[in-house]
Amino acid sequence: MKLRELGIRLLVRFYPAAWRREFGEEFVDLLLRSPLSVPVLANVLVGAFGERVMNLFRRIVGGDEMADRTFNARYDRMAKIGTGIAVAVLVAVPLMAMRAGTVAAFVALVSAAVIGLGFAYSPRGYEISGGALRVKRLVGDVVFPLNTLRFVRDANAADFWGCVRLWGSGGLFGYYGLFWSKALGRSRWYVTDRSKAMILADGDRVILVSPDDREAFVAAIPHRDSAMTATASGSASGVAGSLVVGLAIGGVTLGLVASAMLYSPGRPPVDLTRDSLVIHSRFYGMTVLASSVDVSGVRVVDLQTDPDWKPVLRTGGFGNPFYRAGNFRTASGRAVKLFTTGTQRLLLLPPSREDGTPVLLDAADPDQLAARVRAEWSGR
Amino acid sequence: MARKPKAGPASDPEMLILASLASGPKHGYAVMGDVEAFSGVTMGPGTLYTAITRLVEKKLIVPKASPGRQRPYQLTRTGARLLGTQLNDMQRVAAAGLERLRTA
Numbered sequence: 001m002k003l004r005e006l007g008i009r010l011l012v013r014f015y016p017a018a019w020r021r022e023f024g025e026e027f028v029d030l031l032l033r034s035p036l037s038v039p040v041l042a043n044v045l046v047g048a049f050g051e052r053v054m055n056l057f058r059r060i061v062g063g064d065e066m067a068d069r070t071f072n073a074r075y076d077r078m079a080k081i082g083t084g085i086a087v088a089v090l091v092a093v094p095l096m097a098m099r100a101g102t103v104a105a106f107v108a109l110v111s112a113a114v115i116g117l118g119f120a121y122s123p124r125g126y127e128i129s130g131g132a133l134r135v136k137r138l139v140g141d142v143v144f145p146l147n148t149l150r151f152v153r154d155a156n157a158a159d160f161w162g163c164v165r166l167w168g169s170g171g172l173f174g175y176y177g178l179f180w181s182k183a184l185g186r187s188r189w190y191v192t193d194r195s196k197a198m199i200l201a202d203g204d205r206v207i208l209v210s211p212d213d214r215e216a217f218v219a220a221i222p223h224r225d226s227a228m229t230a231t232a233s234g235s236a237s238g239v240a241g242s243l244v245v246g247l248a249i250g251g252v253t254l255g256l257v258a259s260a261m262l263y264s265p266g267r268p269p270v271d272l273t274r275d276s277l278v279i280h281s282r283f284y285g286m287t288v289l290a291s292s293v294d295v296s297g298v299r300v301v302d303l304q305t306d307p308d309w310k311p312v313l314r315t316g317g318f319g320n321p322f323y324r325a326g327n328f329r330t331a332s333g334r335a336v337k338l339f340t341t342g343t344q345r346l347l348l349l350p351p352s353r354e355d356g357t358p359v360l361l362d363a364a365d366p367d368q369l370a371a372r373v374r375a376e377w378s379g380r
Numbered sequence: 381m382a383r384k385p386k387a388g389p390a391s392d393p394e395m396l397i398l399a400s401l402a403s404g405p406k407h408g409y410a411v412m413g414d415v416e417a418f419s420g421v422t423m424g425p426g427t428l429y430t431a432i433t434r435l436v437e438k439k440l441i442v443p444k445a446s447p448g449r450q451r452p453y454q455l456t457r458t459g460a461r462l463l464g465t466q467l468n469d470m471q472r473v474a475a476a477g478l479e480r481l482r483t484a
Contacts, residue, residue, distance in 0.1 A: 022436075023429055029449040030408045030425050040424055047426025051433065131445070147445065222445075 008032060011041070014048035016055040018070075021129045069220050071126040071211035073136075075174065076193040082171030086254060090115055093261050096321070107261060107321060114172075122173035123190040126211050128220040133200065135190040135209065142190065146221055148202040155197035155208060159183045179208075264322035267362050268339050270369070272376055277349070279361065281339050283318035284325040288349055288359055290377040297350035298373050300366045304344050308332040309360065311340075327357075336360050349373070391421050393431035394440075398455065398463040401441060407450035408432065435459070 008031045012024055020027075034040060075083065094108035120138040127134045128146070135142040160181055168177010174192035181187070184199070187206040191197050196210040198217065211217040268281040277288040301309045310331045317326010321342065328338040340346060340362040347366040349359040363369040400406060400414040408428055416422050423431075432453065435441045440459030443451040455463070 019433065023433065025449045026408055026451050027425065027429055030412075030429075033409050034425055043424030043426040045426070047424075047430045050426075050430055 019051045069128045073123045073125050073192040086172045118172045150201045152200045261320050281325040294350045294352045295377045301348045302345050401455045405452040405454035407452045
């Protein structure tokens, strides 16, 4: 790009973004053909200021033609309820996990990421300008050119029959992502209200949107002809029923994630014999041979006063804020076999060999179990 | 260089653009040259596109699809009707005013 064009494009940026989308390219072209004297520059800046003022006026008052090209994306009742439940769960889980220390931070981070990404990628509204439909999102608009539009119509029950969500959200901040149905094939959804879903298709893509005013939305599409638009009946009631499958999958997935994060089978039962300690962990059972343990080092460690033993990283096995079983790394970097429900005091079974792995075990009374182990295995 | 339009209804940018488009669709640059040719008014680019923006919003003109960067604009039926009415009014006022000047 030449310096002159670069300067002109910077100058045009004084105009509001919506105006630039509609008139920007041709205005740049006009300025490229015009001599750029001081009065011309002043004239452009005055024009930009005027458009900025008009833009502000439109936002405050609304109701003119420019504003009519922007359409709201309002949530339907199911999206509101689904979003409320999902956010409540995602906020509650890290709060419940607070007692699990460092793990809580990870859970909170995951929850925040799910909520943040869900909101950022959700459609915030629609705008028709510059011959294209823009789906407004926090992370960037999705642009759908309208000059190759084949048809636009209301969605109906048949369109959603057997609908499956391949990727995206099925209720959290709307219904968006990649979906599949027999009638539509693969389609991209940017929907927040299923009863107002509209289908737009060109040669390659099928997308769904849900502008708050469908009639005005269709009217704002440039160069449309009557054959391009069609209204299907029964969309409002049909969409709700056919989306149950997608919502159910989303609900089950959310339920499974919540279960995995909250599940705890409790302290693992143990069987102590003269030769071994069998740990009956549901996910990661093991047998500790007496010969592999340095009995003189068997003791109870308190993770608060002895933070070096604090498990900080799972390298194998199962772990959530309420139950951890498997291979972990401690704060000091040591590998351990860990079985805990999240308590601070754990029985330590140190290895007899230098290359062995210590075992940290949660017990109802760790002091008593330590005494039993020492009594059982001493003098072997 | 952009010259300040002469005062009066005959130099109103929106009216000048409508009058220019009365002979057929034109893009912005062509409108600018045409207006200057038939009225002697040189509109700056900012003035021109402010007026075009308002006219599009009022649905008095519409952009046509174009492969190039410059989109031609054409009068809508409403725009043509409004232009006709305004010009007739102006003509009537002009005729009355001129007549009175002659007889004063």
